[in-house]
Amino acid sequence: xxxxxxxxxFKRCDQSGFCTRHRVYADKAAAxxxxxxIPYQITPESLTWKNSQLQGTIVKTINASGETVRLPIVISxxxxxxxxxxxxxxxxxxxxxxxxxxxxxxxxxxxEIEPWTVVGGLDLSKSATESRSESSTTVKYGPDxxxxxxVTFAPFGIDFKRDGNTEVKFNDRGLLNFEHWRPKVEKVExxxxxxxxxxxxxxxxxxxxxxxxxEETFGGATDTKPKGPxxxxxxxxxxxxxxxxxxxxxxxxxxLKETRGGSGHHEDPYRMYNADVFEYIMDSSMxxxxxxxxxxxxxxxxxxxxxxxxxxxxxxDVIKEKEAHNPLSLGIGAKTDTKTHWFAxxxxxxxxxxxxxxxxxxxxxxxxxxxxxxxxxxxxxxxxQCRWNYVTDEDVKDVDRKMSKHQxxxxxxWLDIEYTEDKKYFTWDPLTFGDPKGMLEHLDxxxxxxxxxxxxxxxxxxxxxxxxxxxxxxxxxxxxxxxIYEGWCWPGSSHWIDxxxxxxxxxxxxxxxxxxxxxxxxxxxxxxxxxxxxxxxGPETTMPKDNLHYGNWEHRDIHNLNGLTFHNATxxxxxxxxxxxxxxxxxxxxxxxxGSQRLGAMWTGDNQASWDHLAAAFPMILxxxxxxxxxxxxxxxxxxxxxxxxxxxxxYQSGIFYPFFRGHAHIDTRRREPYLIGDPYTGIITxxxxxxxxxxxxxxxxxxxxxxxxxPIIRPHYFExxxxxxxxxxxxxxxxxxxxxxAKPVVTEGAESVDIYIPxxxxxxxxxxxxxxxxxxxxxxxxxLDKIPLLMQGGHIIPRKDRPRRSTGLxxxxxxxxxxxxxxxxxxxxxxxxxxxxSFDYEAGAxxxxxxxxxxxxxxxxxxxxxxxxxxKYLKTMxxxxxxxIVIVGAPKEWAGKTTVKVGTGEARMEWHGEEGGKxxxxxxxxxxxxxxxxxxxxx
Ligand code: NOJ
Numbered sequence: 001x002x003x004x005x006x007x008x009x010f011k012r013c014d015q016s017g018f019c020t021r022h023r024v025y026a027d028k029a030a031a032x033x034x035x036x037x038i039p040y041q042i043t044p045e046s047l048t049w050k051n052s053q054l055q056g057t058i059v060k061t062i063n064a065s066g067e068t069v070r071l072p073i074v075i076s077x078x079x080x081x082x083x084x085x086x087x088x089x090x091x092x093x094x095x096x097x098x099x100x101x102x103x104x105x106x107x108x109x110x111x112e113i114e115p116w117t118v119v120g121g122l123d124l125s126k127s128a129t130e131s132r133s134e135s136s137t138t139v140k141y142g143p144d145x146x147x148x149x150x151v152t153f154a155p156f157g158i159d160f161k162r163d164g165n166t167e168v169k170f171n172d173r174g175l176l177n178f179e180h181w182r183p184k185v186e187k188v189e190x191x192x193x194x195x196x197x198x199x200x201x202x203x204x205x206x207x208x209x210x211x212x213x214x215e216e217t218f219g220g221a222t223d224t225k226p227k228g229p230x231x232x233x234x235x236x237x238x239x240x241x242x243x244x245x246x247x248x249x250x251x252x253x254x255x256l257k258e259t260r261g262g263s264g265h266h267e268d269p270y271r272m273y274n275a276d277v278f279e280y281i282m283d284s285s286m287x288x289x290x291x292x293x294x295x296x297x298x299x300x301x302x303x304x305x306x307x308x309x310x311x312x313x314x315x316x317d318v319i320k321e322k323e324a325h326n327p328l329s330l331g332i333g334a335k336t337d338t339k340t341h342w343f344a345x346x347x348x349x350x351x352x353x354x355x356x357x358x359x360x361x362x363x364x365x366x367x368x369x370x371x372x373x374x375x376x377x378x379x380x381x382x383x384x385q386c387r388w389n390y391v392t393d394e395d396v397k398d399v400d401r402k403m404s405k406h407q408x409x410x411x412x413x414w415l416d417i418e419y420t421e422d423k424k425y426f427t428w429d430p431l432t433f434g435d436p437k438g439m440l441e442h443l444d445x446x447x448x449x450x451x452x453x454x455x456x457x458x459x460x461x462x463x464x465x466x467x468x469x470x471x472x473x474x475x476x477x478x479x480x481x482x483x484i485y486e487g488w489c490w491p492g493s494s495h496w497i498d499x500x501x502x503x504x505x506x507x508x509x510x511x512x513x514x515x516x517x518x519x520x521x522x523x524x525x526x527x528x529x530x531x532x533x534x535x536x537x538g539p540e541t542t543m544p545k546d547n548l549h550y551g552n553w554e555h556r557d558i559h560n561l562n563g564l565t566f567h568n569a570t571x572x573x574x575x576x577x578x579x580x581x582x583x584x585x586x587x588x589x590x591x592x593x594x595g596s597q598r599l600g601a602m603w604t605g606d607n608q609a610s611w612d613h614l615a616a617a618f619p620m621i622l623x624x625x626x627x628x629x630x631x632x633x634x635x636x637x638x639x640x641x642x643x644x645x646x647x648x649x650x651x652y653q654s655g656i657f658y659p660f661f662r663g664h665a666h667i668d669t670r671r672r673e674p675y676l677i678g679d680p681y682t683g684i685i686t687x688x689x690x691x692x693x694x695x696x697x698x699x700x701x702x703x704x705x706x707x708x709x710x711x712p713i714i715r716p717h718y719f720e721x722x723x724x725x726x727x728x729x730x731x732x733x734x735x736x737x738x739x740x741x742x743a744k745p746v747v748t749e750g751a752e753s754v755d756i757y758i759p760x761x762x763x764x765x766x767x768x769x770x771x772x773x774x775x776x777x778x779x780x781x782x783x784x785l786d787k788i789p790l791l792m793q794g795g796h797i798i799p800r801k802d803r804p805r806r807s808t809g810l811x812x813x814x815x816x817x818x819x820x821x822x823x824x825x826x827x828x829x830x831x832x833x834x835x836x837x838x839s840f841d842y843e844a845g846a847x848x849x850x851x852x853x854x855x856x857x858x859x860x861x862x863x864x865x866x867x868x869x870x871x872x873k874y875l876k877t878m879x880x881x882x883x884x885x886i887v888i889v890g891a892p893k894e895w896a897g898k899t900t901v902k903v904g905t906g907e908a909r910m911e912w913h914g915e916e917g918g919k920x921x922x923x924x925x926x927x928x929x930x931x932x933x934x935x936x937x938x939x940x
Pocket of ligand 1 (some may be wrong): 529530606
């Protein structure tokens with residue numbers, strides 16, 4: 001069953017005033033071409049250079065009589081090598097404007113995003129230099145002064161260069177369009193007849209369509225726009241770049257498509273306006289639940305990026321133009337310029353520019369600003385069993401027992417909204433969940449956890465202490481008149497907590513204390529849903545834009561940040577559940593913004609039990625990863641509808657590669673816990689789950705990596721092979737961390753094989769039977785229903801744990817298996833990161849980080865850790881955890897007949913198995929008796 005999205009509930013560009021205005025502006029600019037006078041110029045005498053910052057004023061000429069508006073600009077050159085361009089409006093900075101409708105909203109443009117999103121990387125450069133001419137100024141900055149920003153005064157524009165090449169251009173097409181504040185001019189109709197009432201008409205400046213400036217109605221709701229038009233637009237061109245990625249969340253390809261129509265292109269710009277999109281459609285630029293306005297542009301051997309720090313509704317047009325006719329191009333092939341055009345409804349132009357040159361450099365620089373991905377508790381990367389709803393506490397225990405009985409590993413069982421009494425969060429329905437404590441204790445026996453949902457809407461009813469406190473303390477979002485806002489969601493009439501308010505966070509924390517009325521426990525964690533926010537009777541299923549938040553900021557100004565602030569409040573609340581207990585919180589969020597990656601996981605919302613939704617998940621997760629939020633997943637099995645058995649099976653075989661791995665289903669669907677589906681499916685799914693669990697050491701190591709430098713957990717082709725143009729658009733296969741594991745799960749109905757693209761001339765082995773693939777290009781891999789297409793690239797060492805258990809917690813002290821996958825030259829390298837999987841002690845050195853290397857016939861384990869206060873104490877707890885076996889794939893022929901290897905002064909047994917039918921030779925070392933935390937050497 002596939003039902004199309006209720007698209008009509010959400011605006012298309014031509015239904016959004018400012019979106020239409022910016023597109024019209026772009027079209028006019030293109031039509032006028034070189035005859036056009038661009039109305040923005042920097043006044044050179046306003047420019048100052050101090051501490052690596054250029055400050056000055058852009059003057060916008062607003063009419064034929066030469067009237068101007070002043071737009072202060074600050075360009076900062078940062079020590080990290082990033083540059084930041086901020087453009088504001090002087091009149092509004094000074095509060096020198098009037099709002100209509102007696103609005104009490106703030107007069108400034110929203111300028112408080114930074115504390116929510118930016119955590120570092122703002123130190124100003126110590127070495128940037130400026131040199132000015134009459135018409136422009138040039139700043140040299142970045143590593144070894146390799147970067148340059150050339151700011152042209154009239155018209156205003158900036159070219160960013162690396163090693164002398166222009167990589168990013170601002171206002172190249174002259175689409176900078178800053179809608180300045182203006183009073184609404186009303187004039188008396190001249191030909192008023194006697195006896196008639198005076199009518200007022202609006203004065204329309206020539207050539208401008210004012211119809212959506214002062215008021216806009218959509219779906220029966222009217223936005224009163226007390227500040228009038230205030231949107232901003234800017235074109236950003238990437239010369240010579242033919243791929244752009246990022247700006248999640250959309251259901252479409254990783255490499256973004258063009259958006260101005262035509263065959264295979266989107267009709268609308270990519271929209272970012274966090275929304276509860278019910279039954280969303282595939283291959284679309286329409287908005288979804290979260291937004292990250294960070295884009296990477298990529299061409300052979302070069303990646304650059306931009307991040308627009310703005311949390312209002314935003315749209316991005318993408319067009320690609322062949323540069324073949326450009327006489328200035330150096331003629332190396334036909335180049336493409338990707339031309340993007342960004343527009344936001346309100347706020348500032350505040351754009352960061354990252355000049356790479358590698359994808360890793362760009363992701364790292366972006367992460368330095370917004371933070372790296374949370375290192376989650378280890379259980380959180382196991383399997384999560386969810387549905388709407390497990391109906392009683394007995395039901396939960398029953399599912400738990402059956403998973404154990406069928407030896408299906410899982411870590412977390414989830415409760416959706418029905419566990420509450422009448423959708424009052426922080427309560428348990430006494431009839432169905434009479435013993436939450438007993439349920440939590442039951443789960444804890446297998447080291448399993450419970451996640452319960454808590455949404456931001458608070459039921460408006462008199463007998464509910466939570467809403468009473470919210471009202472009394474005035475911690476809710478307000479309507480445009482300053483009264484508490486009331487809307488409709490699951491509980492019926494509700495208020496919304498305003499997590500922009502610090503007092504709301506303090507209060508929220510109090511609700512989660514172990515000592516509070518809500519039965520909380522160390523193995524209870526939280527799911528934040530509906531935090532776009534979803535408001536069933538609101539415009540586009542969210543809040544009216546003229547609602548007011550803490551500090552009297554309009555909802556319009558902060559909308560895309562709303563989800564993050566709620567997620568943050570819950571994260572803070574879990575951190576503070578008990579004094580002295582510092583465990584890493586786990587909070588899943590549906591809505592997100594740049595920075596949300598520090599707080600937990602996200603998932604792609606309400607997908608469907610269909611093959612196209614299964615296929616769509618990987619591009620979405622990959623895109624989230626390169627936009628800095630890799631702890632991502634999709635509902636396994638599909639949320640709406642009942643998956644056929646083979647679809648469900650293929651979905652589990654895919655889901656084991658989602659960084660966040662959860663099965664979930666709508667309340668109207670049939671039960672589908674893996675043990676219910678029956679054999680052979682249950683067996684196949686169980687084997688897939690065991691594969692995830694046995695590779696957990698590799699996954700956790702990849703999560704660790706993401707947490708220190710922002711590298712995605714599953715990585716698209718272009719990220720790992722930035723020179724291989726043939727792979728830049730590939731988004732259905734990926735690498736897992738730095739393990740060399742290359743997966744291409746089956747996502748099409750009835751497929752019995754997949755074609756996997758091998759990017760280099762290294763040798764690759766099938767994960768399961770060591771079948772060899774030894775040259776570059778597309779390879780066919782057989783993939784009947786019980787087979788997952790997964791290859792190991794030569795040259796890596798993959799850590800595993802091979803003893804099947806019920807949960808990650810029970811595997812904590814299990815021994816390791818090391819899989820040495822030899823390269824063509826007979827070498828391999830790999831890393832392992834281990835810690836206690838729950839606390840923050842790793843910050844004080846309580847972890848193990850090893851580098852394994854196989855070279856010249858010997859395997860060594862070397863310490864990569866930095867010693868801290870808690871290192872020794874932690875290592876003691878790991879003393880008895882060792883390596884139980886070592887598998888060497890591609891073992892040399894010379895080892896035939898060899899039965900032992902040297903381990904220090906002792907030895908261990910080894911078996912060698914010869915090559916057979918294209919399957920590589922391999923060897924097995926049994927019980928080498930080396931500890932995982934020690935330095936050692938094994939000689940083969
Ligand atoms: C919407 C969420 O996307 C879905 O996962 C959840 O089951 C329902 N809300 C009910 O809470």
